[in-house]
Amino acid sequence: MTAGRLHALHPRDGQVSVSALRSVDDTSEADRIDRRRAVLYMAAFTVFVEILGLANLITSPKIGALQLPMSVIPALGLGVACGDRLAGRSSSSRRAVLYWAVVTVTLSALAIEFVRTEQFGLWVSLVLAAFGEEMVYRLAIPAVLGTAFRWTGVRPTQARIAGFVIAGIWFVALPGHRAQMTDLSMVLPFIAFATLSAVLVYRSGSILPMAAAHAISNLITVLAWSGMATNNARSMTLGSILVLLVLAYGRPRRLTVTDHGIVVDTYTGLAVQEMTISADDRTNARLSDGSTVEVEGPVVRFERS
Secondary structure, X not given: OEEEEEEEEEOOOOEEEEEEEEEEOHHHHHHHHHHHHHHHHHXXXXXXXXXXXXXXXXXXXXXXXXXXXXXXXXXXXXXXXXXXXXXXXXXXXXXXXXXXXXXXXXXHHHHHHHHHXXXXXXXXXXXXXXXXXXXXXXXXXXXXXHHHHHHOOOOHHHHHHHHHHHHHHHHHOOHHHHOOOOOHHHHHHHHHHHHHHHHHHHHHOOHHHHHHHHHHHHHHHHXXXXXXXXXXXXXXXXXXXHHHHHHHHOOOOOEEEOOOOOEEEOOOOOEEEEEEEOOOOOEEEEEOOOOEEEEOOOEEEEEEO
């Protein structure tokens, strides 16, 4: 059993407040590392199934009203393996609550509209498709590529960014997306959405919030195409949802304390082992996998005792 103290540091004004941190069982930390390894294996399997599907080597199942990629199934398993980490870390609990309240009302209203027109199966398909794409292109592929880059000696931060960039390009180039790109004006929305998604997930790990926004985008777009919603209504709905998403999840603290009293890195979900501050006031955190990350702004320092 290892105990410690938690220090909230504010380098700008030099004030330090101290609070007690509950004891952390080293066995629990080992279990978390094993869970992270299991998630990585599941991510690799999900990417493998996605590649097989794109190569037309496996058939696509019909879920709801549409043929969806087979990778949706392992993506659901990956989501279960990730657990509550899918929700990410918000910089403001009030904004997060507001975001989810608006998302719940919007998805419910859209479900009622699809039921009214006897297309609830399509609603299910579009929601699952959004979740599957976010799990594959904002979690599984970046995780697998980031790990591969780290094995070749690339620094963790650069490896994660490279994984998100490649996954974003792959997402934009999907056959279904390319089919909608009749001119340059149709290309830019896909690039913008992929970029926004990657940045938000990179900064906060917010897969589930991003998937909810993606689902609303899919649903309102289909309604606009069918003439059941105007383009102005579509733009206003998507704009409002994305603004709330950015406000709630766009600027999280790098380190946070979980409900179990453990200091974690919000970008990776790994527990923090120790903090060091250099002579030039650079703060570095050593994570449970042995990697070290630099932390800017107000941080949390954990000291073993």
